[in-house]
Amino acid sequence: MRTSQFFLSTLKEAPSEAELPSHKLMLRAGLIKKLGSGLYTWMPLGLRVLRKVEAIVREEMDKAGALELLMPAIQPAELWQESGRWAVFGPQMLKMKDRHERDFCFGPTHEEVITDIARSEIKSYKQLPLNFYQVQTKFRDEIRPRFGVMRAREFMMKDAYSFDVDAAGMAESYRKMHVAYSTIFTRLGLQFRAVKADSGAIGGDASQEFHVLADSGEDALAYCPTSDFAANVEAAEALAPAAPRAAASEALRDVDTPKQTTCEAVAALLDIPLQRTVKLIALVAGEQLQIVLLRGDHSLNEVKVGKLPGMADFRFASEEEIRAFFNCPPGFLGPVGIDRSRVRLIADRTVAAMSDFVVGANKPKFHTAGVNWGRDLPEADLVADVRNVVAGDASPDGKGVLEICRGIEVGHIFQLGTKYSQALSCNYLDAEGQLKPMEMGCYGIGVSRIVGAAIEQNFDEKGIKFSAAMAPFSVAIVPVGYQRSEAVKAAADALYAELKAQGVDVLLDDRDARPGSMFADMELIGIPHRVTVGDKSLAEGKVEYVARQDGNTELVAQADIVARLLGKLAQ
Amino acid sequence: MRTSQFFLSTLKEAPSEAELPSHKLMLRAGLIKKLGSGLYTWMPLGLRVLRKVEAIVREEMDKAGALELLMPAIQPAELWQESGRWAVFGPQMLKMKDRHERDFCFGPTHEEVITDIARSEIKSYKQLPLNFYQVQTKFRDEIRPRFGVMRAREFMMKDAYSFDVDAAGMAESYRKMHVAYSTIFTRLGLQFRAVKADSGAIGGDASQEFHVLADSGEDALAYCPTSDFAANVEAAEALAPAAPRAAASEALRDVDTPKQTTCEAVAALLDIPLQRTVKLIALVAGEQLQIVLLRGDHSLNEVKVGKLPGMADFRFASEEEIRAFFNCPPGFLGPVGIDRSRVRLIADRTVAAMSDFVVGANKPKFHTAGVNWGRDLPEADLVADVRNVVAGDASPDGKGVLEICRGIEVGHIFQLGTKYSQALSCNYLDAEGQLKPMEMGCYGIGVSRIVGAAIEQNFDEKGIKFSAAMAPFSVAIVPVGYQRSEAVKAAADALYAELKAQGVDVLLDDRDARPGSMFADMELIGIPHRVTVGDKSLAEGKVEYVARQDGNTELVAQADIVARLLGKLAQ
Structure with missing residues (x-):
């Protein structure tokens, strides 16, 4: 893509209402634009990032054997009344009436709809296990939307729902999702942690959250460095003190x-x-x-x-x-x-x-x-046990001492058991011809929230530091004097064409702007690899490579730059 | 994909409420499943078709230089009040209040939102022209939803909005979209016609609809076989008779x-x-x-x-x-x-x-x-002129005689002019420093409707006849005796692996079902190319190829089948 044919819109200052670095940077970089409280347009630059996240999520879900479908966003009240959640879900659920005065909601989640599909489509144990997922716009009417896309009202979510014949099958479906989620966040280049969690309004027996680690994270996470224990502080047990109560020694x-x-x-x-x-x-x-x-x-x-x-x-x-x-x-x-x-x-x-x-x-x-x-x-x-654990508490698994870090929840996996299948009579016939409720799991990823969380974890005073997997463009070519120097133009165009031919997602900044301003834009929007093409280095047959991650700069022979970039992108 | 790891759910009979062949076939083939009136889940098989359409739409929009973004589905009332459409859009617009009792709608279209973005992001003629598009779930509260996805309430739409400095620029942006749309429908393998249209509630000066031709189409189209005149009958002018009124010759x-x-x-x-x-x-x-x-x-x-x-x-x-x-x-x-x-x-x-x-x-x-x-x-x-034209009327361009055919509207392009930019003060500074309203165009494609329309145009008594571009899978391998014959299993697996390695979207039907039932399923769901692998023909080193389009069957040497299929897919 050439900048002249794209739409970049960067700001020197973020609107004052933005509190978190990621929110400020997303606005400043022009990734998103606010329409209303908790409502954001993903601008072309931001949508490129969102789509990359979405693609990785989809690939790993497919690899894990989940099948994509797409349920309606608008759901009839009847199913929620059947599950009992119409009344209890609370004001986060956006309700409305259609022209015939029938009740609907903008689905905040889809357990009811998928269970309705499963009960009519799945008759026999032979059809199980199955795991259906979708990537879809959800709406939750947050009382105080904030932090940009991290706590927006409208957001993009990947939600998956597994159906198994028994609890062991459900545990295996759950394990597969755990693996898939770990692969997703690893591929996205994020530091993350899976922690035991409270199941909240979704319900069920066991659940884990996936958190992107960041100092500004809303959630406190307790983990044990000497074992694999990790839990949201919400869900981390504080053990009773090991020593018995001492005898009284003071007077009242x-x-x-x-x-x-x-x-x-x-x-x-x-x-x-x-x-x-x-x-x-x-x-x-x-x-x-x-x-x-x-x-x-x-x-x-x-x-x-x-x-x-x-x-x-x-x-x-x-x-x-x-x-x-x-x-x-x-x-x-x-x-x-x-x-x-x-x-x-x-x-x-x-x-x-x-x-x-x-x-x-x-x-x-x-x-x-x-x-x-x-x-x-x-x-x-x-x-x-009614308190939050603190650093230094004994780990509930008895294998060490807890530490606390902060995280941003980007995924949540649940073993639901038969909560929804029993409420909605979602049964199958087993090998003996017995009718049994399906064992369900559900698995969410906040696709749009990941973008905010990734930035919250990876930024500096110059702007965003995207991983190559998430960056809107992997490589930026910044020619100094593109409109004035034939040599610069020819070299930049040739490099651009070669990288494109190699399938690299490259941005050629062909604007007639000051080099400092172009560099600042590329740093702000977080392009991981930058190549500066200027007359001076070209005279020596070289271009300048700059890594966004550490700012390291080196002169590279023109003949070598493509291979060098491909090497870096393959890492 | 192997059938055993996929989710096929075909029906012998369609629910009685389905009227149109496409609606019946989409339900019977398990492409969609009804959730409520005008609300359908795209099942895994159907979503594959929808995504293929979506991908082609996106590719051609990108090629035409349009930039993808993603606006919120939920829109605040204020912008619609500013444009004057809050009151006039009518009950098709699904309105709601959030928890703070503020008015919102589920956006039936996005002129207001994109114009709001443009007026704040675009300041100078140097930034123009621009064309933004999105692929998004829309909602229109149809009074009588019917025909499955063709007149659903929730549907997937591609909507694009162009901004230009003047009417000539707008006409050029419009022309590019006309070309892109023609390419899209051609690539999808559809018989279609672009016709002059009425601009309706969207407004503007000129518009054209793209129709998939089908006998059951809701719209009547007038066209002149001897010129390029074509218009929706709604918008086709009936000329005054060429001959003057004859003198009275009878008594009252x-x-x-x-x-x-x-x-x-x-x-x-x-x-x-x-x-x-x-x-x-x-x-x-x-x-x-x-x-x-x-x-x-x-x-x-x-x-x-x-x-x-x-x-x-x-x-x-x-x-x-x-x-x-x-x-x-x-x-x-x-x-x-x-x-x-x-x-x-x-x-x-x-x-x-x-x-x-x-x-x-x-x-x-x-x-x-x-x-x-x-x-x-x-x-x-x-x-x-207050009547509908009929076959035999003179063509309004004076170049022949009209004929009438029927079509299903799948796209609509509009020259809006300054209707929205004036209402919302969406101005730019021209080269002389004068403030001028932007000239806009808007361009819609009913992505989900295309699937229904394509089926309406291409089916027979056995089921759907998808083009390779839209089919959920391009090739089906149907082994006869996959679970019983080592030779059949080995040949089918090898062919499957080879086609996958070639990037072909292939379905291997590894179910233990009767051949007739597997053939019927593959025909019903519209796979264009089928290869039957059975012991009898394998003994001669051959497999059976069947074209869904014409039912032609031929025995092909095992060594040649991959090349033959690749050749057919390249057509």
């Missing part, structure tokens, strides 16, 4: 904490480790106050809380509700001496093993120190 | 027509040519009755009527309105003696040139014969 006493309303402030004032403090979080579920105790340095894991008995629909208590029960402002709340008949006390496993701890005194400006279970307050009503 | 008289309420019946009773009769059609526009006179064998062209002065919003008069004015039941209405101050009389050009004609007498059971303009009734208030 109130301590003055006139302005100290946080564990950090109290610990600093008392000059004790934060690990000796306990904080109280007031929740409401089943119309009852639920008091959670966490160690001062720990944070609440809402996913874990939601899975406790009776807590599925929990919410945080309001300040009014808190004052009504404790008769005390937040910041000084404590569990000692409260009316335990009116609340449930849930202690995190770590807190349950603590002794001589410090916690709010339940009166303004005071905390209580030397608190001990049993002696000063009855044991908790429930001891459970 | 009533004739008994006790039961004759149609021109056909009256002509039969009186034993005169239908061409001597005139019929009356009562319309209402501007709160006034509008009486149109047509020759008995002609039909009203509503598009032409809608373009007459004051007729933009015309409707047909109700029987009540007719009786109130004429005091006579329909079937006997006539223009003689009516109160001309309360109606407008519109005569078709042909009728205006008639003399001694027969028309209703305006009293039950009577017609009037020997009617003559001027003598028996005042000349018409308006003489205009």
Whole structure:
């Protein structure tokens, strides 16, 4: 492609609303253009990147034996009512009525539709296993769309659905998808990690997320460097402390904490480790106050809380509700001496093993120190894992110590089991003629999100650093004086023709622009390999090669440059 | 691909709701599966066909210099309000509100969005011309979806939009698209015709439709075999008769027509040519009755009527309105003696040139014969072309006589001019620094509809006859006894491997099914080339080749079959 026949539109500054580097860079490089909140046009340059990702996803899905189909984006409400998700999916689902006032949604996912297809098309075990996938525009009405294509409302997704005769078959289909996903992200040149995950609204028994590692990632991931354990912090178990609770050694006493309303402030004032403090979080579920105790340095894991008995629909208590029960402002709340008949006390496993701890005194400006279970307050009503793991925690597999990194979720694979096949009567006849529900898996990749995540992982002050697999063009030829020097024009045109003949995706920048401006554009848009053709080096029979990855520059003989580039692209 | 690893699902009978052969065959062949009214899943077999069409469309658009992008399907109402089309587009547009109660639509077309992009991205004449296109899922809420993918609500469309500095530039962009479209339909192996068209809701000055010719086509097309004139009957001008009106030669008289309420019946009773009769059609526009006179064998062209002065919003008069004015039941209405101050009389050009004609007498059971303009009734208030052309009419270019055929619209190209650029202030600076509106064109192809139209044009009693360019697989290998004969299996596998190595899209039917059933499946799904591998012919070193197009069968030496197939595919 020649720049003069393409559409480049780069900006010096990104719109101020863009927060993340990838969002800023995608706007500045002209990969995308905003139409509305969470709605982006993929401009010609950006679409080239998206299509490359899409092609690799498709190739690996095909290699894994999945069959591509294409379901409608608009889905009738009836199927969602049958699965029970019409009411529960929530406002993320964009609903609408057609001209006949029938209910439809813009499908946020397609379990219902594919299960409907499977139940009518698949009759016998002989037809199984099957794995269907599609690459399609999805819509999720995010309450706060942001980060460009990373949390857009309309996005491109690859969703796959497997059907097997039994759980072992499902596990094998799932394993194949795990392999395919790993190959996809490897081919895209991304640093990624597969982690155990919570199954959320999709449901099912087991699931893993694939994350592109990036400091700005929305998700915290826990992994064990000395084993293969890895999980989203949401889903990583915090083990109970190995050592039993120590005996009480301090007397219960109130301590003055006139302005100290946080564990950090109290610990600093008392000059004790934060690990000796306990904080109280007031929740409401089943119309009852639920008091959670966490160690001062720990944070609440809402996913874990939601899975406790009776807590599925929990919410945080309001300040009014808190004052009504404790008769005390937040910041000084404590569990000692409260009316335990009116609340449930849930202690995190770590807190349950603590002794001589410090916690709010339940009166303004005071905390209580030397608190001990049993002696000063009855044991908790429930001891459970309700916190997020932190670096240094024991790995749940017992094989080391956890570290934390951050990631951007780009894929999610689920073992669904028979959740949808039972709800929609998606059955097959086994070899004995018995009707059985199919075992299902589902597998998503955020195709458009991958582009944002890749940039979030690979950029510098000059712009995007795409891998050759994702770059809009693999090679940029930048002639200095294309419109003025016959020699430069001839050399650049010849190199362009030769690379094209070799099937290289090459951009010839034939604009009549300043070299610095052309270089800056090529760096901004992330072309991995650049060849500068200028009179000076041509006089010596050479061109200049620059690697975007490390900025390394070298003069290469004209006769060698094509082979050199092909060598680099083959790496 | 091996059948055992693919998903074939053929039916003996099509669901009864399918009317058209293409709809029946697409369901029977398992190309598509219905999800709801006008909503179809493209099953793996059908998606292969759709993707082949899509790829050819994309290749030719790229060759023509158009740049692919991808706009959101969901569009904010604001842009449509700015262009004025939010209110006028009608119930075909699927509207919805997001969680914040803002108005959106599922874009039925993208003039507004692309014009919004152009006005912010294109500043100078130096950036022009540009032509952007996308291949995207569209939604139009048809009042009566039918004919499968041919009139579905959700469908795949290629839409392109060109921007030029002036009308000459726009005409050149339009010409390039005309060439690209012709190449696309030629490559797809379709019999097609480009015809002059009405611009409808999209607007603009000139437009042409591309039709796949098929007897069942919804559109009637007029063309002149001795010139290059071709137009949708909607848009084909009916010239005024060359000969002047003859002088009156008969006396005005009533004739008994006790039961004759149609021109056909009256002509039969009186034993005169239908061409001597005139019929009356009562319309209402501007709160006034509008009486149109047509020759008995002609039909009203509503598009032409809608373009007459004051007729933009015309409707047909109700029987009540007719009786109130004429005091006579329909079937006997006539223009003689009516109160001309309360109606407008519109005569078709042909009728205006008639003399001694027969028309209703305006009293039950009577017609009037020997009617003559001027003598028996005042000349018409308006003489205009308001009828559909018929076979035998003079070609509007004066170069012959029209014929009529039927077609399925698969593409439409428009010269929009400045309709949208003016409404949305989409301007550029010309070489003199003057701000000018861009001249636009737009160009659509119904990608999914092409599949239906191609089948409608190419089928027989056995099923679909795809061209090699569109077929889900170019070649089918059907081994007879694949599971039983080592020789058959070895020969089939070797041929399969060799064809795959040559890049041929080949299906090996490795099912353990009856040969007749496998043959029938391959014929139904429209594979153009079939090779049968069986023990009997293998003993002679031969395989059987069958052409789907004509059913011709020949024995070919095993050593020659690959070259023979490659030769046929290269045709």
